[in-house]
Amino acid sequence: MVGQALAEGFTRADYDVTIGTRDVDAALARTASTPRGAPGFGDWHSAHPGIGVTTIAEAADAADIIVLAVAGANAPEALSLADPESLTGTTVIDVTNPLVFAPDALPSLSVVNTDSIGELLQRTFPEANVVKTLNTVTAPIMIDPKSLDDGNHTMFVAGNDAGAKDEVRALLIALGWHDLLDLGDITAARGMEMYLPLWLRMRMAFDSPMFSIKVVR
Ligand SMILES: NC(=O)c1ccc[n+]([C@@H]2O[C@H](COP(=O)([O-])OP(=O)(O)OC[C@H]3O[C@@H](n4cnc5c(N)ncnc54)[C@H](OP(=O)(O)O)[C@@H]3O)[C@@H](O)[C@H]2O)c1
Known part of the structure; x- marks a missing residue:
């Protein structure tokens, strides 16, 4: 969801975008609509033929900036599919959240308090420059902030x-x-990720993910 949304947003903003997937053929063969009613990846890509689709390694190798848009728990594994040379000095935008889903319970966080996915990524891939952002809003707001206020x-x-x-x-x-x-160095990712329990309660209160926060001082 996030990868596709950001690919559309960055393309609109005149960036060249390539999506990296673990299995190109399997990704393009996905035509069933998602549970949220969005088109399957293959159909979505047919409607956006200017957006490249390749392996994670090839996408990372060609990229000036990498965006990591997978579940937080899978983030290190996903980035490990890139050649370390591709990551050296490269900006890696981390939009992930460490959500753990369980039946009949609110999601919890797999990493909290003294660590975060952002820090874990920066520790595991010291050659990359990890920047945490965008994890605090739903994907449609990421690419169209003006849709809110x-x-x-x-x-x-x-x-x-x-x-x-x-x-x-x-x-x-x-x-x-x-x-x-x-917010400063990558340790600030802790607070950004620990906002998610509050985000989830607001999602329930509004019965919609279309909200954000404004900091005033
Ligand atoms: N959804 C939102 O609005 C939203 C908002 C803010 C932050 N986030 C965060 O952004 C991240 C992505 O969310 P999403 O909703 O886009 O998730 P998603 O729709 O489930 O997409 C995640 C993608 O990750 C890939 N993947 C799954 N397991 C993997 C693994 N082990 N290694 C490498 N790649 C793997 C899959 O692509 P392939 O099968 O093609 O490889 C899959 O399409 C999450 O951390 C989420 O918490 C989401």
């Missing part, structure tokens, strides 16, 4: 490398974000 709400950014954060800021501005809050 004309974009008058806040997006957080966290990461160790100032240059990588500048790159990400430019991407976010290209998507329509203007209220960007730099």
Whole structure:
């Protein structure tokens, strides 16, 4: 869901986008609609033929910026499919959340308090510049922040490398974000990920994922 949404958003903003998948043929053969009623990946791609689809290794190798959009628990495994050389000095945008789903219970977080997926990724792949952002809103808002209060709400950014954060800021501005809050180094990913229990309760209260937060001071 997030990968497809961001691919559309970045394409609209004139970036060249390639999606990396574990199995290109299997991904393109997915035509059944998703449980949320979105078209299957193959049909979606037929409607967006300008967006490349290749292996994760090839996508990472060709990329100036990598976006990691998989379940938090799968994030290290997904990035390990890229050649370490492709990651060296490359900005990796981490939009993941460490959600653990269980039947008849609210999702919980697999990493909390003293660690986060953002930090785990930065530790595991020290050659990459991991930047945490966008995990606090639903995918349609990521690529169209102006759909809520004309974009008058806040997006957080966290990461160790100032240059990588500048790159990400430019991407976010290209998507329509203007209220960007730099929370500092990658340890700030803890708070961004631990927001999810509150996000889930607000999702239930509004019966909709179409909301965001505005920081005022
Ligand atoms: N959905 C939202 O609106 C939203 C909002 C904010 C943050 N997030 C976060 O963004 C991430 C992605 O969410 P999503 O809703 O887009 O998930 P999704 O629709 O389930 O897509 C995740 C993709 O990950 C790939 N994948 C699954 N297991 C993998 C593994 N072991 N190794 C490598 N790749 C694997 C699959 O692609 P292939 O089978 O093609 O390889 C799959 O299409 C999650 O961490 C989520 O918490 C989601």
